[in-house]
Amino acid sequence: MPFLVLFAQIWVGQKAEARPYPDSLGICYLFQGDILDLIQPCVISQGYGTGEHYTILHWSNGKKTTILTNVLTEQHAVTVDGEKAESYIRDSSWYNRVEQPDSDDDLIFCERILATDNSVCYKTTFTQSSQSNNKSLFEQCNTIIEVVNETVSKARKILDNTQFSTSESMWETVATMNNAAKKMESLSLNDPTLLNYQSRYVTMYRNMSQAMREFAVAFERRDRDTAEVAQQSLQSATNPEQTLTDSLNNYCQL
Structure with a gap:
C-alpha cells in the first residue's frame, strides 16, 4: 500500500x-x-x-x-x-x-x-x-518560522530513514507533529496578522493529524479502502501549506 x-x-x-x-x-x-x-x-x-x-x-x-x-x-x-x-x-x-x-x-x-x-x-x-508588546514583529515572525522549519526538518529525517514504509514511522511522525502543534499553540504573540497565521497553522496541523491517524490505523488493519479515503483527506489537508507558508514569508519579508 x-x-x-x-x-x-x-x-x-x-x-x-x-x-x-x-x-x-x-x-x-x-x-x-x-x-x-x-x-x-x-x-x-x-x-x-x-x-x-x-x-x-x-x-x-x-x-x-x-x-x-x-x-x-x-x-x-x-x-x-x-x-x-x-x-x-x-x-x-x-x-x-x-x-x-x-x-x-x-x-x-x-x-x-x-x-x-x-x-x-x-x-x-x-x-x-506587556510581555508580548515588548516583542518586535521580527522576533514574533522568527518564533513561528522556527517551529515550522524544525518540524519539516524532523519529518524529512523520518522520511529519509524509513520512507514512511512502516506503521512505526507513521506514528513517530504523528508524535513529532504533536509536539510541533503544541509549540505553535504556546507561542506568545500580539501582532494580529501573526495571530491569524498561528491559528491557521494549528488548524492545518490538526486536520492533517486526524487524516494521518486514520491512515496509520487503516495501514495496520490492511484496510485499503479506508486508507485511500484517509490519504485523500491528508492530501486535502496539506493543500493550504504552500500558500500559507508563502504568505507568511511575504508578510515577514523573508
Missing part, C-alpha cells in the same frame, strides 16, 4: 485544554454584503479550548459575538453564533477584500455568515500583555 509522502506538520487529533490569550482592545465591524453597517470599539477575547479556536467580540453596545473554528474535524469549519461562516480579510482603509496581505497592510479579519451574506469583522488595536 503506497503512502502519500508529505513534508508537512501533523498533530494528533485530541482536545486541547483551554488556553486564553490576553484580552485585546479593538474595533468591531458589521457588513451587509460589502456595505459597512456598523463600527464600534470592542474588547476581543481569543484562545483555544475543547478542540476549537474561539474569538469572542464584546461590543460597546453590550452585544457579544462568538466565533468558533473547529480545529479537529473539518478544515476551516467556522461558525458565528452557531451559524456556518467562512473567513476572509479586508483592509481597514477602504474595506476592500485582501487575498495576499503585505506587511504594510492594516488588516481586519472577517467571518461571512453563509445564510445571510453578512460579515462580522474585527481589528486589534492594543493587547493587554
Whole structure:
C-alpha cells in the first residue's frame, strides 16, 4: 500500500485544554454584503479550548459575538453564533477584500455568515500583555518560522530513514507533529496578522493529524479502502501549506 509522502506538520487529533490569550482592545465591524453597517470599539477575547479556536467580540453596545473554528474535524469549519461562516480579510482603509496581505497592510479579519451574506469583522488595536508588546514583529515572525522549519526538518529525517514504509514511522511522525502543534499553540504573540497565521497553522496541523491517524490505523488493519479515503483527506489537508507558508514569508519579508 503506497503512502502519500508529505513534508508537512501533523498533530494528533485530541482536545486541547483551554488556553486564553490576553484580552485585546479593538474595533468591531458589521457588513451587509460589502456595505459597512456598523463600527464600534470592542474588547476581543481569543484562545483555544475543547478542540476549537474561539474569538469572542464584546461590543460597546453590550452585544457579544462568538466565533468558533473547529480545529479537529473539518478544515476551516467556522461558525458565528452557531451559524456556518467562512473567513476572509479586508483592509481597514477602504474595506476592500485582501487575498495576499503585505506587511504594510492594516488588516481586519472577517467571518461571512453563509445564510445571510453578512460579515462580522474585527481589528486589534492594543493587547493587554506587556510581555508580548515588548516583542518586535521580527522576533514574533522568527518564533513561528522556527517551529515550522524544525518540524519539516524532523519529518524529512523520518522520511529519509524509513520512507514512511512502516506503521512505526507513521506514528513517530504523528508524535513529532504533536509536539510541533503544541509549540505553535504556546507561542506568545500580539501582532494580529501573526495571530491569524498561528491559528491557521494549528488548524492545518490538526486536520492533517486526524487524516494521518486514520491512515496509520487503516495501514495496520490492511484496510485499503479506508486508507485511500484517509490519504485523500491528508492530501486535502496539506493543500493550504504552500500558500500559507508563502504568505507568511511575504508578510515577514523573508
